Amino acid sequence: MSDAVSALQGETHEGFVTVAEAGLMGMITIRCDLGSKGLAKALKAERLPVPGPRRIETVEGRSIAWMSPDELLLICPHAEAPALTERLSAALSGEHALIVNVSDARAMFTIRGAKADQVVMKLSPADVATLPAGEIRRSRTAQVAAAFWRSGEDEISLVSFRSVAGYVIGLLEVSARKGSELF
Amino acid sequence: MLSLTCPCCGITAEETEFAPGGEAHLKRFGPGSSDEDFESYLFARKNPKGVHFERWRHAYGCGKWFLAARDTNTLEVFATYKAQTSEPPADVIAKIKAKRPDWEGYK
16 A cells, blocks of 8 residues: 655744644544443543543543534544544444544644744634633634644644645745744 | 624634524425415515524534524624524523614514
């Protein structure tokens, strides 16, 4: 089989902060009744919680995010995703649920530096300044849908569709140029 | 600027994160209905200057449809509530009445 490559193969730009495509990430979308016992059990077997509304929880290198009242996004190492999708599908086979490996349909970016949130502030109508740690915000960056969260101190992670990855890195690069800090 | 609070995910966001869906609480008239009913279902829409009920979708967020009661003149939003309601809930009506005592009411 051919080697999997991420959309931009780790393209990085240095401005007043560093913006980079995060490389290959595994992403699994889970759609079902989030209150169901079957889901809680299936995720517990993977040592993951069911996140509350708009929350993102990180456990042992995997993150699980609340995307909508019936959708979760599980972010894991790329190589893990196919097996994890199969295990979750098997665990939820008795439920009205859909588990899909969407790793290759998405792109992930990291914005690292003391003023990382200013890069996103310029691109999104969301109130980034008041975004608490542990909350994922689905919104848009300029013309395309994106979701972002504070993935560490002075670090923001951003997820978009792979088809617009080139557009998003362009936005981030311009938004992070030296001298364009907001404050 | 119009800000709406999505009742499905609790986010308050401005207009560009949402997609408008037109008038809310329409009753569908399909095959077998009279020509007048069918025509009014397809084409006749309220266009008030004042209190209006609308459908909105949180397109860039959780993706869910919801309903909003707002003033088309001042952009004041009285309430947003779930889409699975066939007419405005009593508490929404009460909120509008409190702020617009001369409002003639729903229908």
